[in-house]
Amino acid sequence: MHLARSDRTSYYLSGSYFDQQGIVIGSRYRRGAGRTNLDFTATNKLTVRTSLGLSREDNQRIEGDGSLDGVVTNALGMQPMRPVYRDDGSTYSRALSSRALDAIFAGTRQPNVISPRRR
Numbered sequence: 625m626h627l628a629r630s631d632r633t634s635y636y637l638s639g640s641y642f643d644q645q646g647i648v649i650g651s652r653y654r655r656g657a658g659r660t661n662l663d664f665t666a667t668n669k670l671t672v673r674t675s676l677g678l679s680r681e682d683n684q685r686i687e688g689d690g691s692l693d694g695v696v697t698n699a700l701g702m703q704p705m706r707p708v709y710r711d712d713g714s715t716y717s718r719a720l721s722s723r724a725l726d727a728i729f730a731g732t733r734q735p736n737v738i739s740p741r742r743r
Contacts, residue, residue, distance in 0.1 A: 634663045648696060653683050653684070657679040
């Protein structure tokens, strides 16, 4: 944040940045923003003011989240006493359907869905 002033001109600058890893492997949220205000007093009766704000956000989501096939939905719906893996490392197909397993391990096998927004 910066505020400056002279006899006839004043300006204000500010900015912010936020970066957070998600709880699902491969998910992340980032946001950046900036703002500037400029005031110019030409005469006692005339003042010109302008303001500019910019922002950008990147929401890296896992495909299918927020739906019945999503990773979080299926992870919460799993029965905790059922194993996911067999002793040999293969998936235990009777514990979950292959669709549910695909959703749970989506973060390690599927690319992220990136949703950038600019204003």
